[in-house]
Amino acid sequence: MDSHNSTHVSDGTVFSGAGPLADSYAGIEFKDPNFVAYVRRPMTITISSDGRHAAEYGAWTAVYKVPKRNRSGTYLASWRKSHSDWKIAYEAYVTLGSK
Numbered sequence: 001m002d003s004h005n006s007t008h009v010s011d012g013t014v015f016s017g018a019g020p021l022a023d024s025y026a027g028i029e030f031k032d033p034n035f036v037a038y039v040r041r042p043m044t045i046t047i048s049s050d051g052r053h054a055a056e057y058g059a060w061t062a063v064y065k066v067p068k069r070n071r072s073g074t075y076l077a078s079w080r081k082s083h084s085d086w087k088i089a090y091e092a093y094v095t096l097g098s099k
Helices: 018-027
Strands: 006-009 014-016 037-047 051-062 071-082 085-098
Touching: 051 085
Parallel strands: 006 085
Antiparallel strands: 006 014, 037 051, 051 071, 071 085
16 A cells, blocks of 8 residues: 555545554554554455556455454555556445454
8 A cells, every 4th residue: 555545435535645554553453452554355356458457356354352343344455556566546445243
């Protein structure tokens, strides 16, 4: 992730750049003693014909210690190749449930 990315979450919040997103995690999830981790499970990754862009689609889960409920949903990440490195350009997360 670089400073020029954007992340969209299902409540409509948009984070522009890595800093504001990291601040959100530090201020909410990482302060919660029941929070364990975010897990992304890619289902498909498609690379553009010119090899400079890619789309990643999959499922995500926010894992918490019992008794708190895990949240989960789907995500889409847009990647761009910068020299020899891949960087996230855009992410969108949709919360579909909790259990």
